[in-house]
Amino acid sequence: MGAYGLRTHIWNNRLRSLLLLAGFPVLLVLICFAFAVLIAAFDSPRVEEGFGTAVAWLPSLVPIAIVIAPVWWAIAFFANRSIIAAATGSRELDRRTDPRVWNLLENLCISRGITMPTLRIVDTDARNAFASGVREKDYTITVTRGLVEALDDAELEAVLAHELTHIRNRDVQLIVIAAVFVGIISVVGDLMIRSPRGMIRMSTGGRRGGKSGGGVIILILVAIVIFLLARVLAMALRFAVSRRREYLADAGAVELTKNPDAMISALRKIDGHSEIEAPSQLRPMFFDLPKAQGFAGLFATHPPIEDRIAALVTHAGGRDVARPKARDVRPWAD
Numbered sequence: 001m002g003a004y005g006l007r008t009h010i011w012n013n014r015l016r017s018l019l020l021l022a023g024f025p026v027l028l029v030l031i032c033f034a035f036a037v038l039i040a041a042f043d044s045p046r047v048e049e050g051f052g053t054a055v056a057w058l059p060s061l062v063p064i065a066i067v068i069a070p071v072w073w074a075i076a077f078f079a080n081r082s083i084i085a086a087a088t089g090s091r092e093l094d095r096r097t098d099p100r101v102w103n104l105l106e107n108l109c110i111s112r113g114i115t116m117p118t119l120r121i122v123d124t125d126a127r128n129a130f131a132s133g134v135r136e137k138d139y140t141i142t143v144t145r146g147l148v149e150a151l152d153d154a155e156l157e158a159v160l161a162h163e164l165t166h167i168r169n170r171d172v173q174l175i176v177i178a179a180v181f182v183g184i185i186s187v188v189g190d191l192m193i194r195s196p197r198g199m200i201r202m203s204t205g206g207r208r209g210g211k212s213g214g215g216v217i218i219l220i221l222v223a224i225v226i227f228l229l230a231r232v233l234a235m236a237l238r239f240a241v242s243r244r245r246e247y248l249a250d251a252g253a254v255e256l257t258k259n260p261d262a263m264i265s266a267l268r269k270i271d272g273h274s275e276i277e278a279p280s281q282l283r284p285m286f287f288d289l290p291k292a293q294g295f296a297g298l299f300a301t302h303p304p305i306e307d308r309i310a311a312l313v314t315h316a317g318g319r320d321v322a323r324p325k326a327r328d329v330r331p332w333a334d
Contacts, residue, residue: 024178027230028069032061034226041219050219076180081118081138087279090120090142101148104157105141108164108256117141117167121148126276127269130285131163134173141167144276155266158253159287162263165252171245172285179281182234246302247311260318264309268320271305 036054095102102119109116117139125146133139141163166172254260274288283289284301291304312318
């Protein structure tokens with residue numbers, strides 16, 4: 001389906017994101033099979049018998065995953081606001097405690113008839129921001145103290161408009177859903193990856209004969225490989241859900257503020273100063289993340305700031321004073 005105009009790009013991106021999220025239940029089934037292989041390793045000494053047992057047990061394990069996933073999601077749905085606040089150490093702002101930031105966000109919301117989200121701040125020198133929430137009553141925009149102090153009013157307004165666009169486009173809901181499923185896979189994967197030696201000792205301690213022990217070890221290692229594969233695929237899905245959204249949010253911010261130069265200037269000031277401590281599941285929400293190096297860059301949830309600036313210059317008519325000859329970037333291209 002072709003995309004013409006910003007709103008069409010947003011709808012196309014949302015549809016693709018929903019299709020990508022449908023891949024997470026497939027990963028849960030993959031994890032169930034890994035569990036079945038692991039359980040079979042302690043029950044069947046031969047590799048062939050172990051795999052046969054795992055396949056036979058799989059229909060019994062899938063319903064367990066179907067029950068666990070909604071419970072995990074329900075906790076995140078109703079407690080995401082307090083969980084995120086605790087994880088980032090943020091505190092709530094109001095008009096009295098910080099009238100400058102409050103008034104900028106309120107004016108943006110009034111101009112478009114949007115319900116104003118809760119405003120929070122993290123006391124850190126890092127320059128960053130993020131939007132969160134899955135329900136209107138939970139929608140929150142969080143900024144850092146370093147961001148507020150480093151940016152002028154026009155630049156800060158551009159960043160707030162970027163985060164408000166994430167809320168308007170319902171990006172925050174999809175990112176929270178992705179974080180929930182990636183969290184399930186990460187927790188299980190960490191437990192498996194960090195304790196393979198203990199499981200291997202358990203598998204060989206009570207058995208006689210090297211062949212039986214060898215078969216069990218093979219099954220355990222196969223289960224670990226499956227968990228690793230599920231985790232890598234989960235990271236890839238999270239990357240696919242998140243990356244293009246930053247271009248769309250930048251474009252939405254320009255639509256709100258009519259000031260592409262302010263967004264470009266804000267990106268320049270944030271570049272190299274955005275590092276902030278937070279759980280990996282929350283990092284895709286941030287306005288910017290430091291550029292990942294090497295293999296990790298393949299799973300980066302954010303495009304480089306240089307590419308975001310180039311897109312604003314090419315497609316929004318912005319002026320990049322620092323680099324007037326920015327290269328052409330086509331964020332909408334497949």
